Amino acid sequence: MAFDSGSAAFAPWEDPGQKPLISFKSVTKRFGNFTAIDNLTLDIFEKEFFALLGPSGCGKTTLMRMLAGFEAPSEGTIMLDGQDIGPIPPNKRAVNMMFQSYALFPHLSVADNIAFGLKRSDMPKSEIAGRVEEMLSLVQLSQFASRRPHQISGGQRQRVALARSLAKAPKLLLLDEPLGALDKKLRQETQFELMDIQEKTGTTFVIVTHDQEEAMTVASRIAVVNHGKLVQVAPPDRIYEAPNSIYVADFIGDVNIIKGLAKPESDNRYAIQWCENHAPIIGTSQHAFASDDICHFAIRPEKVSITRDRPTDRTNTMQGKVLEIAYLGNISTYHVELPTGQVIKAQQANNRRISRRSFTWHDSVWLSFTDTAGVLLSQ
Amino acid sequence: MNRRYSWFNITSLTLGFAFLYIPMIILVIYSFNASKLVTVWAGFSTRWYGELFQNEAFLDAAWVTLKVGLASSTLATVLGTMAAYVMVRSGRFMGRTLFSGMIYAPLVMPEVITGLSLLLLFISIGLDRGVLTIILAHTTFSMCYVSVVVSSRLASFDQSLEEAALDLGCTPFDAFRSVTLPIITPAVLSGWLLAFTLSLDDLVIASFTSGPSATTLPIKIFSAVRLGVSPEINALSTILISIVTFGVISASLISKRAIARQRREEQEALQV
Ligand SMILES: Nc1ncnc2c1ncn2[C@@H]1O[C@H](COP(=O)(O)OP(=O)(O)OP(=O)(O)O)[C@@H](O)[C@H]1O
Ligand SMILES: [Mg+2]
Numbered sequence: 001m002a003f004d005s006g007s008a009a010f011a012p013w014e015d016p017g018q019k020p021l022i023s024f025k026s027v028t029k030r031f032g033n034f035t036a037i038d039n040l041t042l043d044i045f046e047k048e049f050f051a052l053l054g055p056s057g058c059g060k061t062t063l064m065r066m067l068a069g070f071e072a073p074s075e076g077t078i079m080l081d082g083q084d085i086g087p088i089p090p091n092k093r094a095v096n097m098m099f100q101s102y103a104l105f106p107h108l109s110v111a112d113n114i115a116f117g118l119k120r121s122d123m124p125k126s127e128i129a130g131r132v133e134e135m136l137s138l139v140q141l142s143q144f145a146s147r148r149p150h151q152i153s154g155g156q157r158q159r160v161a162l163a164r165s166l167a168k169a170p171k172l173l174l175l176d177e178p179l180g181a182l183d184k185k186l187r188q189e190t191q192f193e194l195m196d197i198q199e200k201t202g203t204t205f206v207i208v209t210h211d212q213e214e215a216m217t218v219a220s221r222i223a224v225v226n227h228g229k230l231v232q233v234a235p236p237d238r239i240y241e242a243p244n245s246i247y248v249a250d251f252i253g254d255v256n257i258i259k260g261l262a263k264p265e266s267d268n269r270y271a272i273q274w275c276e277n278h279a280p281i282i283g284t285s286q287h288a289f290a291s292d293d294i295c296h297f298a299i300r301p302e303k304v305s306i307t308r309d310r311p312t313d314r315t316n317t318m319q320g321k322v323l324e325i326a327y328l329g330n331i332s333t334y335h336v337e338l339p340t341g342q343v344i345k346a347q348q349a350n351n352r353r354i355s356r357r358s359f360t361w362h363d364s365v366w367l368s369f370t371d372t373a374g375v376l377l378s379q
Numbered sequence: 380m381n382r383r384y385s386w387f388n389i390t391s392l393t394l395g396f397a398f399l400y401i402p403m404i405i406l407v408i409y410s411f412n413a414s415k416l417v418t419v420w421a422g423f424s425t426r427w428y429g430e431l432f433q434n435e436a437f438l439d440a441a442w443v444t445l446k447v448g449l450a451s452s453t454l455a456t457v458l459g460t461m462a463a464y465v466m467v468r469s470g471r472f473m474g475r476t477l478f479s480g481m482i483y484a485p486l487v488m489p490e491v492i493t494g495l496s497l498l499l500l501f502i503s504i505g506l507d508r509g510v511l512t513i514i515l516a517h518t519t520f521s522m523c524y525v526s527v528v529v530s531s532r533l534a535s536f537d538q539s540l541e542e543a544a545l546d547l548g549c550t551p552f553d554a555f556r557s558v559t560l561p562i563i564t565p566a567v568l569s570g571w572l573l574a575f576t577l578s579l580d581d582l583v584i585a586s587f588t589s590g591p592s593a594t595t596l597p598i599k600i601f602s603a604v605r606l607g608v609s610p611e612i613n614a615l616s617t618i619l620i621s622i623v624t625f626g627v628i629s630a631s632l633i634s635k636r637a638i639a640r641q642r643r644e645e646q647e648a649l650q651v
Contacts, residue, residue, distance in 0.1 A: 070542050090545040091554075103543035107561045117547030150643070168547070 010220060011235075012045035019082065021046040021172065021204050022067065027076035029062055029228075036062045038228040039076070049198055049205045051215035053251070054225035060208040061100060063225075064174045067206065068097040080172070098165040100176040100208075102157050104149040110160050111136065111145040117168045135163040138193065155181045162190070166197065175207040179214065191218050212252050216240070224248050240300075242286070246377050249298045254333070256304070256344050258297040262289035262376065270376060272297050275340050282315045285376035299374030304346040306334055307366050308358065314368035320344065322363045334359065336367055403620060410613035417608045427614040437615060440599040443510055444579060447595060451517035452574035458518065459525025459574075460567055464555070466526070467533040485523045493520055494587030501588065508590030516588040517578040524577060525570035528634075532566035533559075535641075565637030572630035576623050 012018040020043035029037035036059045044050045052060045065071040066078060069090035077084050085093060096117070105113050114135050118128045136142045139159035144152055149160065158181045165173060178194075179187045195218055198205055209215050215222050216236045224231045224239065224247070232244045243249035246257060258281065260274030270289060271280035274297070281297055289295050310317055320336040323343060327350075334346045346367055352358075359365055410428075414421030431437060466479050485493060497516045498508075506512055536559065544554035560567070582597040589598060596619065600612055 068542075068546055070545075089551075090542070091548050091550055095546075097543075097546050099539050099543060101537070101539050103537065103539040105540060105543070105558055105562075107558075116544070120548035120553070164543075164547070 010047070012048070013043065013221065018045055020044060020079075021048075021081060022206075023079040025077050025079065027066065027073045027078060029059070029066060029071060030074045036228050037066070037073075040228070040230060042223065042230060042233065044204065044206065046204055047198070047202050049195070049207065049218050049220045051219035051222045052206065052208045052225055053210075053212060053215050053222055055251075056210075058225045059228040060225060061176055062228075064097060064176055064206065064208060067172070067174055068095055069093050094171040095174060096165045096168055096170040096172075097174040098161050098176060098178050102149075102161040104157060104160055104164075106149055109146050109148060110141060110152065113149065113160055114164045114167050117164065121168055131167060135167050138166070138197075139163045139190075155183070155186070158182060159190075169201055169203065172204045172206070175205060177208050177210065180210065187214070188217075194218060222252075224251055226251075242375055243298065243377070245379060246296055246298065249375070249377065254301050254345060254347075256299050256301065258299075258342070258344075260295060260297060262291065262293045262295040264289065264291055269371065270295070272376070278318065278340070281374075282371045283374050283376055284372050287376075287378075289376065289378070293378070296377045296379075297374050298377055299369060301333055301345040301347040302331075303373040304344060304367050304369050306336065306346040306348055306359065307368065308363075310366045311368045315371040317366055317368045318344075319364065319366055322359055322361055322365055325359075325361065334365075336365060406613055407617045407620065410610065410617040412610055412613075415610065417610060417613070427610040431611050431614045434611065437596070437599060437611070440594050440596045441615075443513075443593045444596040446510060447513045447517055447585075448575050448578040450514045451521060451578050452571050454514070454518040455522035455525050455574040456567060456571040459522040459570060460529045460563075462522065463526040463530035463533055464559075467530050467536075468538075482523055482526055485520050486527070490520070490581075490583040491587075494584040497584065498587040507592075508588060509592045512588045512590070513585055513593065513595060516584050517574075517581060520581075520584060521574035521577045524573050525567075528570040528573060529563060529566050532563050536563065565633050569630040569634040572626050572633075576626040576630075579619065579623060579626075 022042075022044040024040050024042040027037055027040045028035065040063075052063065054060055062071060066073055067080075067085075069085070069088065072086060077086060079085065080093070080095070105116065108116065111132050114132045115128055118131055123131065132145075133142070136145055139162060141152075141156060141159055141163070144156060149157055152160070158178070162175070162178050165175070175194075179190055182190060191214060194205070197203065205218075207215075207218065219236055221233060221235050222239050223233045226247060232239060232248045234242070239248065239252055243252065243255075249255045249257070258272070258274050260272040260281070263271040263273060263280065265271055265282075268284050268286065268288075270283055270285055272283055272295060273280045283297055285295075305311070305314075310319070318338055320338045322334055323337045324335040326333040326335070329350070331347050331349050334348065336344050336346060338344060344367055409417060409420075411423050411425065412420055413424035413426060462482055466475075466482065469475070494516070497512075497519065501508060501512050501515075540558055540562070541554050544558040545551065549557065580597065581595075582601055585595045586598050586601075589595060596615070600615060603609065603612055
């Protein structure tokens with residue numbers, strides 16, 4: 001989404017004529033009898049900034065290592081630029097990887113670490129020093145050029161690793177949690193730097209991150225991975241607004257899930273019966289539910305408004321009591337307990353000073369949302 | 380910490396060291412004895428050192444020993460490092476345990492057996508016994524020591540460093556040469572020194588594999604002593620003791636310093 005330039009949005013995955021740069025074809029990877037990657041099929045296109053998101057141990061690094069050439073798929077093939085890369089050794093692939101553990105060479109200085117790959121490329125010797133300079137200033141480490149990796153801080157090491165993988169300007173760059181050790185400000189700067197590099201060089205990025213905000217910021221598409229399987233692959237806004245499962249909705253951001261029975265009304269409108277003595281929730285859904293299907297209504301806290309009086313212009317309203325208030329600075333999250341015992345989270349921007357806030361604990365409040373604010377999920 | 384040593388501790392320490400080193404100290408002292416009679420002290424003199432350097436037979440043997448030591452320890456270091464690398468890096472394969480057992484078996488094999496089997500081999504392939512056969516024999520038995528030293532270092536070596544090198548365009552050999560080797564150099568060096576001192580020391584295997592054309596110093600000393608201990612032998616032994624001491628001390632210093640540095644770097648790496 002960061003790439004929308006002009007009228008045509010960057011969305012090669014929607015164009016069937018586009019050839020993918022990377023293509024996983026039913027790839028399975030087993031370690032002994034443990035399946036780390038489970039029959040995965042995925043296309044990644046040139047100039048994409050593709051983010052892998054998922055819990056620890058779900059197979060993100062394994063996926064990267066197969067692209068870099070350190071693991072061979074147990075089954076299936078991986079194509080890079082239309083070529084099966086199975087038999088190509090890591091040093092012959094136009095792919096560079098930034099390791100989760102950084103893997104800096106302890107016996108070489110920061111500058112020599114960055115120059116390492118350049119010295120083994122066809123770059124003329126005279127240009128190497130200049131390129132190293134450029135990389136050092138990019139990651140703001142110019143004054144540390146002659147230090148050894150053990151003489152710099154963890155965050156600085158991470159930046160050296162990043163610079164080293166960027167130096168060769170590869171066709172495909174794999175970043176395994178590239179910014180985890182940086183403080184928030186430097187991380188944001190580097191994120192924009194990465195997007196800038198991406199735009200300038202047209203490199204394709206595959207990035208692993210635990211930080212969903214980061215994925216949202218930089219990625220053209222996000223893949224949510226769990227147990228070696230892709231749960232959903234979509235642009236950040238789709239992942240956030242239209243998750244395809246409770247898992248994705250829950251993994252990305254905060255969400256309220258209300259379980260109920262679907263009663264189709266008209267077109268794609270449904271009444272969701274979620275409680276005996278309460279009006280059903282009215283919602284819309286892109287995919288169909290039959291009458292009395294079990295469904296889950298998922299709605300983001302920021303789409304639930306909280307007021308003292310019952311609003312008249314909203315389709316769905318429910319009354320409850322403030323149980324807890326989480327103050328996050330710019331916003332506050334209110335945990336509101338319904339008479340049924342269910343707790344719904346509602347978020348409100350703090351555009352007033354805290355002393356003038358309208359609700360406090362145990363206040364009786366009204367929650368409300370429109371009929372298009374949430375999504376209906378089957379599982 | 381202010382720790383006091385009890386009398387008991389001091390006594391046992393003294394006894395232990397005395398047991399280990401009194402014979403050698405006596406030998407060193409008598410090497411400076413002016414008298415021809417080994418057991419009668421007649422004042423300080425370096426006469427026997429002088430005579431030693433006139434003795435062609437000893438000098439020849441010393442030269443052979445040095446050549447054998449340098450050549451065999453270098454060969455053993457190359458082979459032992461390669462073996463260690465394969466053992467640590469190749470992961471699991473059929474018969475891995477057997478293979479690694481076979482590399483380490485010569486460590487516990489009686490030297491007489493190693494010597495004898497090498498002798499049989501050389502005879503059967505018609506290799507004349509001489510410097511070459513001693514070099515081969517010493518390489519054979521000292522390479523397992525080198526591979527033990529090097530593989531313990533490789534086991535704690537972060538494999539992702541090699542992967543990073545490959546990723547940046549190195550061939551596997553280039554990755555080994557420009558990343559792995561510089562990092563494990565201290566272990567390789569102390570392996571080399573160990574192999575060198577082992578070769579200097581060896582009597583049993585050398586006596587099986589040496590021929591009339593080439594004799595090593597330990598063999599020479601042993602045969603000379605059978606005709607009676609001469610002060611010259613004391614002088615020679617003193618020189619040998621100093622060489623071996625120097626070798627062992629520098630080997631342990633090298634590896635100790637490397638370990639200390641590695642610890643420090645790892646600790647610093649953890650303080651992210
Ligand atoms: N060489 C290996 N041998 C056996 N199991 C492995 C190996 N490498 C990875 N695994 C297993 O495969 C699974 C996926 O590992 P992977 O490193 O890809 O996780 P990840 O998604 O990168 O996790 P994290 O976010 O913690 O880095 C894990 O359960 C791990 O234990
Ligand atoms: Mg990982």
